[in-house]
Amino acid sequence: MSVLVCGAGPTGLVAALELARRGIDVRIVDAEGKPSQLSKAAVLWRRSIEVLNASVPVERFTAQGRPVSGIQFEADGCVLQEIDFGTDAGRFPHGLLIPQNKTEAVLNEALESLGVQVEWGVAVKDIASCKDYVDVDFSDGESSRFAWLVGADGAHSTVRKCLGVKFPGIAIDRRWLLADLELPESGPEDRIRMFLSSAGLLGLFPYGNNVWRVIADAGPIGIQSPRLDPTCEDMLDILRTRSNLDWTVEKALWLSEFRINERQVDQYCHGRVILAGDAAHIHSPAGGQGMNTSIQDAVNLSWKLAMVIKKQATSSLLNTYQDERHPVGAAVVQGSGRMLRVMMNQNPLIGFFRRWVLPYIVGLPPMRKEAVNRLSEVDVEYCGGPLAPTGVGRWIGRRCPDVSWGDDRSSIYDLFTGTGFTIVRLGRGSITDALWERVIRAAGPDVVSVDAAMPDGAVAEEAKAFAQALAAADGTIVVVRPDSYLGPVSQDIEVVVSWFRQLHNFE
Numbered sequence: 001m002s003v004l005v006c007g008a009g010p011t012g013l014v015a016a017l018e019l020a021r022r023g024i025d026v027r028i029v030d031a032e033g034k035p036s037q038l039s040k041a042a043v044l045w046r047r048s049i050e051v052l053n054a055s056v057p058v059e060r061f062t063a064q065g066r067p068v069s070g071i072q073f074e075a076d077g078c079v080l081q082e083i084d085f086g087t088d089a090g091r092f093p094h095g096l097l098i099p100q101n102k103t104e105a106v107l108n109e110a111l112e113s114l115g116v117q118v119e120w121g122v123a124v125k126d127i128a129s130c131k132d133y134v135d136v137d138f139s140d141g142e143s144s145r146f147a148w149l150v151g152a153d154g155a156h157s158t159v160r161k162c163l164g165v166k167f168p169g170i171a172i173d174r175r176w177l178l179a180d181l182e183l184p185e186s187g188p189e190d191r192i193r194m195f196l197s198s199a200g201l202l203g204l205f206p207y208g209n210n211v212w213r214v215i216a217d218a219g220p221i222g223i224q225s226p227r228l229d230p231t232c233e234d235m236l237d238i239l240r241t242r243s244n245l246d247w248t249v250e251k252a253l254w255l256s257e258f259r260i261n262e263r264q265v266d267q268y269c270h271g272r273v274i275l276a277g278d279a280a281h282i283h284s285p286a287g288g289q290g291m292n293t294s295i296q297d298a299v300n301l302s303w304k305l306a307m308v309i310k311k312q313a314t315s316s317l318l319n320t321y322q323d324e325r326h327p328v329g330a331a332v333v334q335g336s337g338r339m340l341r342v343m344m345n346q347n348p349l350i351g352f353f354r355r356w357v358l359p360y361i362v363g364l365p366p367m368r369k370e371a372v373n374r375l376s377e378v379d380v381e382y383c384g385g386p387l388a389p390t391g392v393g394r395w396i397g398r399r400c401p402d403v404s405w406g407d408d409r410s411s412i413y414d415l416f417t418g419t420g421f422t423i424v425r426l427g428r429g430s431i432t433d434a435l436w437e438r439v440i441r442a443a444g445p446d447v448v449s450v451d452a453a454m455p456d457g458a459v460a461e462e463a464k465a466f467a468q469a470l471a472a473a474d475g476t477i478v479v480v481r482p483d484s485y486l487g488p489v490s491q492d493i494e495v496v497v498s499w500f501r502q503l504h505n506f507e
C-alpha cells in the first residue's frame with residue numbers, strides 16, 4: 001500500500017480524495033467509530049471551494065450550504081456597520097455557511113465514489129519511520145507497512161507524538177462558549193452578526209431554517225480548570241445582555257465550551273511521515289480559518305506526493321509543501337490571534353476603538369476588499385517561493401484569477417478538470433504546433449492542454465488585470481498547477497519548458 005492517511009476529518013478526507021483521484025493506492029483510518037456529527041467549522045471559504053472544485057464540484061457544497069453575503073457589526077440594538085462581501089466573486093461564492101459535518105459528508109461521498117472507504121474505529125497506535133517506509137501499529141492489533149504516512153489526526157495527533165515532534169505555542173486562559181441554537185425570528189440568514197458589547201464578544205452565524213451558531217467569550221479562566229458546557233439558559237442570557245435584543249431559544253442542538261491554543265510544528269515533513277491540518281497548526285477560530293487552511297494543506301501536499309509516488313518528481317518536491325504551507329499556517333496563527341486579542345481586550349481605549357472605530361475602518365472599500373480577500377483566503381500566494389522564483393513574470397505563484405471566455409462567461413476554472421497541470425495556449429502568436437507539443441511533453445503525462453481564444457473578460461472584479469494582461473499578449477502560455485496556482489505565464493516557451501524541467505527534477 002502506498003499511503004496511509006491517519007484521520008478522516010476534513011484534512012484526511014481531502015488528502016485521501018486527492019491521492020485516490022490520481023490513482024494512488026490509499027488507505028484512510030479514523031479512531032472514531034463513525035463520522036463526526038459536530039458542526040465545528042461554520043464557513044467553507046472561497047479558496048477552499050476553488051481548490052477542491054476539480055474533485056468536488058462547487059454545486060455539491062452549495063446544495064448543502066448557503067452563501068454568506070456579509071458581516072454585520074451591531075451594538076446596543078443598532079447596526080453599526082454592514083460589510084457587504086459584494087457580488088463579484090464570480091463562479092464561486094465568497095463563503096458558504098455549511099456545518100463541518102456536512103462538508104465532511106460531501107468529501108466522504110466523493111471519496112467513496114472512487115472506491116475508498118474510511119475504516120472507522122481503527123486508530124493508529126504507534127509508528128516506526130524508516131528511510132523507505134513507515135511501519136504502523138493499529139488499535140485492532142494489525143501491523144502494516146506503508147510507503148508514506150499522512151498525519152491528519154487533528155490537534156492531539158498521535159502521529160505527531162510518535163514522531164516526538166514538539167507543538168510549540170500557548171494556551172489562552174479564557175473560556176469560550178459555543179452553541180447551535182434554533183432562534184425563531186432572528187433576522188436575515190445570509191449575514192454573520194457580530195455584537196460588540198463591553199460584556200464580551202458575541203458572534204452569530206446562520207445555518208438556515210432558524211438555526212444559528214452562537215459563539216461567546218466567557219472571560220478569563222485558569223488553564224487547568226475543568227471544562228463546563230453552558231446551559232441553554234446561559235446562552236439565552238448572553239444573547240440578551242450582549243445584543244440588547246429579545247431572543248427566544250426554540251431548541252439547543254449543541255452546547256459546548258472550548259479553549260483556544262495557538263501552536264504550530266516547526267517542520268511539516270519528517271521523512272516518510274507528513275503532518276497536515278490541525279496536527280500541524282491550531283489557533284483561534286477568529287476568521288474561521290482552521291478547517292480551510294487544513295483543506296488547502298491537503299490539496300497542496302497531495303498533488304506533490306502523487307507526483308513523487310508516480311516518479312514524476314523527486315521526493316525533494318515535498319520540501320515545497322513545507323516551504324509554501326508553513327508560512328501560511330504561521331500567518332493564520334498570528335492573524336487570528338491578533339483578531340482575537342482585539343476582540344477580547346478589556347482596556348477601555350481598545351474597547352472604544354472596537355466599538356466606535358473598527359466597524360467603520362473595515363467598512364471602507366479598500367479595507368472591505370482586503371478583509372474579504374483575507375477571510376476567503378484568496379490572498380494566499382506563493383510568490384518568491386521555490387516554485388515561483390522572482391524574475392519569471394508577475395503572475396507566477398499567485399492564485400489563478402478567474403478570467404472568462406465568450407457570451408456564457410465560462411470560467412478558466414471550468415478547464416481544471418484533470419489531475420495534473422493545465423496548460424493553456426492563448427491565441428497562437430509565435431507558438432507553433434511543434435513548440436506547443438514540446439511544452440505538452442515537458443508538462444508530463446497527466447497534463448490537460450487547452451487551445452483557447454484570448455479571454456474577453458473577468459468573471460470576478462479581481463481578475464480584470466490578469467484578463468487585460470493576457471488580452472494584450474497573443475500567443476501566451478498559461479501554466480496552472482493542480483491546485484490552481486499559477487506557474488509561468490509567458491510567451492517564451494523556453495521559460496515554460498525549463499520551469500517544468502526543474503519541477504520534475506527538483507533538488
Ligand SMILES: Cc1cc2nc3c(=O)[nH]c(=O)nc-3n(C[C@H](O)[C@H](O)[C@H](O)COP(=O)(O)OP(=O)(O)OC[C@H]3O[C@@H](n4cnc5c(N)ncnc54)[C@H](O)[C@@H]3O)c2cc1C
Pocket residue numbers: 006007008009010011012029030031032036040041042043100122123124125152153154155156157158159178258276277278279285287288289290291292293294
Ligand atoms: C468548536 C470549534 C469551532 C470551529 N470553528 C471553525 C470555523 O468556523 N472555521 C474553520 O475553518 N475552522 C473551525 N474550527 C477548526 C476546525 O474544526 C479544524 O481546523 C478542522 O477540523 C481540522 O481538520 P483536521 O482534519 O485537520 O482535524 P480533525 O477535524 O480534528 O480530524 C482529525 C481526525 O483524526 C482522527 N484521529 C485522531 N487520532 C487518531 C488516531 N490515532 N488514529 C486514527 N484517527 C485518529 C479523529 O477522530 C478525527 O476524525 C473549529 C473547531 C472547533 C473545535
